[in-house]
Amino acid sequence: MPKNLIQQTLVLLKPDAIQRGIIGPIISRFEQAGLKIVGMKMVWVDKAFSKKHYSAHVDKKFYPGLENFITSGPVISMVVEGIQSVKAVRKIVGSTEPHQASPGTIRGDFAHHSYEYTDKKGIAIKNLIHASGNIKEAKKEIELWFKAKEIHTYKTVHETHVY
Ligand code: CDP
Ligand code: MG
DSSP states (O other), X not given: OOGGGEEEEEEEEOHXXXXXXXXXXXXXXXXXXXXXXXXXXXXXXXXXXXXXXXXXXXXXXXXHHHHHHHTSSOXXXXXXXXXXXXXXXXXXXXXXXXXXXXTTSHHHHHOOOOHHHHHHHTOOOOOSEEEOSSHHHHHHHHHHHOOGGGSOOOOOTTHHHHO
């Protein structure tokens, strides 16, 4: 097995996903693709933690709305493992703006917010989910959200078919 192609990435189900009661169908999308969940917990983050997670965005105009959004309720954080999982997960998640996200993606199928609307209203774009943008980001984010002992090694029954 070319082990260097097996990656881990961070996925967050944002407060809108939890409050809308759609975490089941969202998580199913990753299971259906044969990706493996190796870490999972529910966390209600505070403003200081939000600034750490979104350190690349803290100075942006949309940050105050984003901080309000991500701290408005608990999130589910997950470590998702699989073949080149960083890109694979981003593809399943879809574009940042649900209005533009393709049908078949999580953001395209379960949401429809547009920048035009949220920018005028001064709120964050509610797009249900976060996924690390690249391998470097994934490593940094997994370290921020999970202790090493919270990430598990196990075999799925269908691993033979995926790997
Ligand atoms: O989440 P993703 O990597 O697709 O997008 P990002 O550019 O890293 O932005 C992080 C998050 O900020 C987005 O998922 C949105 O929730 C929010 N955002 C926003 O509310 N308004 C914008 N104009 C841009 C981003
Ligand atoms: Mg991002």
